[in-house]
Amino acid sequence: MLTNVYAAPNSCQDVGMAKEQAVSIRAMNRERITAAILESAREQIAQNGASALSVRAITRELGMASSAIYRYFPSRDDLLTKLIIDSYDSLGAAVEEAESRIPREDLTGRFRAICRSTRRWALQNQHEYFLIYGTPVPGYQAPQDTIAPATRVATLMITVLVQRSAGQNASGRTFGATPDLRRALSPMRPSVPDVVPDAEMARGLSVFSALFGAVSFELGGQLHNVIREAETSRSAYFEFQIDGWIAALGW
Amino acid sequence: MLTNVYAAPNSCQDVGMAKEQAVSIRAMNRERITAAILESAREQIAQNGASALSVRAITRELGMASSAIYRYFPSRDDLLTKLIIDSYDSLGAAVEEAESRIPREDLTGRFRAICRSTRRWALQNQHEYFLIYGTPVPGYQAPQDTIAPATRVATLMITVLVQRSAGQNASGRTFGATPDLRRALSPMRPSVPDVVPDAEMARGLSVFSALFGAVSFELGGQLHNVIREAETSRSAYFEFQIDGWIAALGW
DNA sequence: CCTAAATGTGAGCACCGCTCTTGTTTTAGT
């Protein structure tokens, strides 16, 4: 149960305050209540998943009228959008933190760190993970605000790939990359330095989706009765997959 | 709009019928109405996804009382379970059909067919795909009936792997497979012939999850602004990935 | 100070999954 930060919204009214304060009490309350709503929502999602998120339940927990929440979020979907953005950021921050601990020159180590921290975050935030990489909601179009946070871990992965490609200046193994594939990758091209050949980009992206396929399979229960549930087994299998991805990248 | 197969449930009552008919009119009606419910449900899911499935909407479309549907499915979840099983079967049948068209000795061709038909089915049945491989519903435990259909495409993939392993009797490249990995794979071991080494099994499973990761990424919009939307581009990228998986399998 | 904007409230709408009662129809046993 949350402490009711929403209660007594006018608690500051009788305290004499200077008119020109840094932030008005209204703005303060707004920020506080918005945060409380998000906290309650996150709690609900962590326990029962996104589909069970109820705005009425949030207002109940906060002790406000059910209609009051619409002063802060115009709809349930907008609330969810904000939560999605936060989840992207949470995952991005976790992965960035883990990767930053590895010596810069240890490229495979950084790659491993990205994979492991992604899985770890997903295991610890299952519902948030599926909020991001689960079933897309039908009418939902990802707003502009989501795309930047969504690319944080992808950007990190690309960075490692770039440094790898830069290390071996245009070595062989640059076959592949049919014209069709080149065109397919064109939207991504501007974001990636020229040192990275097309095939390398495609391989990186492929490994990227394989990573999330592996995590989704584990979290989605697709490995039930296939890989032992014990963490040692799950982890061993995951490490085996990482080795495979590193090999696929030609490292 | 569906033709109202539910209407006039007593239409047979006044026709004199022999008592010992193969199936009673009640059983006939039950079968007919159950089929109509499922058809309407599938239609709804195809249009708006599983989350938008409403039993009341089904009964409206069929012209029955909203409470009547509970004579056929005890709850919305049971209805969904049936639809999940059907989706597994639909996917399994599509993949089996496509794979069966390839000459038996063309192992990579059969593998390619499995991958391509999986993607094709997913593109044509997006909501059904996410019904299977999307966000797991919180309290939902897959009933026993689902596991058999769920393994159809996996079984197919294993078959190809087995034939490949059988072809090259215990060649080199059987490194890997730490004790931890061996234990991790133990639940799967009884289902796979001994000719397939542990590492091969793990690799196959890894490729399997990579396949679904790739499909999920495409359907989930994760490739938006990354790979051109045109089918030629999407297909070219997918084929590139297939080549990578074949390489990963050491073929 | 006073108007206008922002915020809180409660009633209410249309929908949802599901239950229960009541009355009808079909089945099965004698």
Place this chain on the structure above:
DNA sequence: ACTAAAACAAGAGCGGTGCTCACATTTAGG
């Protein structure tokens, strides 16, 4: 053929949902 039991259909209703609206109150700024 008759009857008890089982299956079924219909409607009312319960508690829940997201959301809107009219109305009171509180705050902000000219």
